[in-house]
Amino acid sequence: MTDIIERLRTLPPQTNLDTILISCVEMGASRIHLQTDSSLKIRVHGRNYAAPGQRLRWTNTEVSQALAKMYKSSTGPSRLSQAMAIDTSYVIWPDRAKRRYGFRLNAVACTIGSNDGIGIILRPLPEKPIPLEEQYVEPKLAEALDGESGGYLICGVTGSGKTTLMGGVTRQRLEDPDCHCDIVEGAAPLELFYDLIEQNNASIQQTEIPRQLANFPDFIRAAVREEPTDINIGECRDTETMAATIQAIISGHRTMTSVHTNDPAATIRRVVSLCPASDRDNLAIAFVDNLKLIVNQRLLRSTDGRRTAIRSFLPFNRKIREALLDAPQTRWPNMVRGFVEEYGQTFEQSIKDVHAQGRISDKIAGRAMKELD
Incomplete structure (x- = not known):
């Protein structure tokens, strides 16, 4: 537990989305949660962990930018505003000679306090199906x-x-x-x-x-x-x-x-x-x-x-x-x-x-x- 929290503490800023997601996978995350006005949260082998303090607390703009990048379209946030959910996949493959990182992505509009926001759940997928x-x-x-x-x-x-x-x-x-x-x-x-x-x-x-x-x-x-x-x-x-x-x-x-x-x-x-x-x-x-x-x-x-x-x-x-x-x-x-x-x-x-x-x-x-x- 302490090791995971320490690794969350050292993650790069929100602009390095792919690096953050890869790091979460390397920690063993089965669920990654990004939400407006909330810190990054991950689930590892049935236990939940959050980035400590104000670390990786996402603004609505940062979540919108992350969604647009993963959805491969700037229309992602506007789709949510029309009461439609996004259910798609996202793949990171920075080096074709190394591992590929795949994710199932679900995004919806949500309410945080009295404000509207965006919630994104990513579920990491194995590079190869498990035998x-x-x-x-x-x-x-x-x-x-x-x-x-x-x-x-x-x-x-x-x-x-x-x-x-x-x-x-x-x-x-x-x-x-x-x-x-x-x-x-x-x-x-x-x-x-x-x-x-x-x-x-x-x-x-x-x-x-x-x-x-x-x-x-x-x-x-x-x-x-x-x-x-x-x-x-x-x-x-x-x-x-x-x-x-x-x-x-x-x-x-x-x-x-x-x-x-x-x-x-x-x-x-x-x-x-x-x-x-x-x-x-x-x-x-x-x-x-x-x-x-x-x-x-x-x-x-x-x-x-x-x-x-x-x-x-x-x-x-x-x-x-x-x-x-x-x-x-x-x-x-x-x-x-x-x-x-x-x-x-x-x-x-x-x-x-x-x-x-x-x-x-x-x-x-x-x-x-x-x-x-």
Whole structure:
């Protein structure tokens, strides 16, 4: 803690934005907060730190200039003033022979006291997607992820590592010389890049939404015409995207996407609710009939001061799919909860395993167990 505060104390002035951001990444920041009339704040392995005193206290002009630089347009601040949010990416690559620094950028207009201001959140992204073995992916889950068709849902709340897990899966498929895959991926924005990954007998084409295509349904419609083996969809958050995603799944493509949910039972409920009401029954049945995996992930503070994942997941076999299809949709969430215990892995099991491996402390394990109640 003292080391981080001291390093915050020695950061350069606001005019050196890129140097500040790179320094925050080197400190291990997972979240960087710039806000009008506030000091720089960062989050490192689940703990918050602020630049001491008046150090790096940003004026509205300085925040506006920072946003214009990262948005690559002077229209950024005016966009916020029109009650529109900015959700994009920002990349720093000062030396092509050295590391590239990527960030997900979210900016909104906000209120500070009685005044209007700007709030910017930057979430640093890894230069390369993290391999699955470094994410402690369970052997049973790794086996379930190894399929060539159907739907794969990677779920969790914001900041739970969904994108990281999806990136690891994609990296593994690209690096596997026996996996002759052609992946098309759409995300809003793109957070992970694969140009530094060796693509042995595979390819990937990435499209940013809405900068390069207006929305996910447009991306999916274009993708299915490009003869891909895999379609990766950054997130299903509305009825149009869910309907298009299910069409991609049933057309024979391996389709991977994310949904904001807490556990597999909530995921199946959320998917059904996102299907358009006019065709909900047919789409929900088609989805379940082609579903291969639901995995939900959460992050806990680990014994090394960082964070580690716990997961609840359910690989879908023919028996599970037929049982669901023979039952009313209202029963699906409870049935999935039972199937997770019988065929998959519960959060409780994951906590016990991670604790036994020494990756989380007794205190963290106990607290996580209580939160499951």
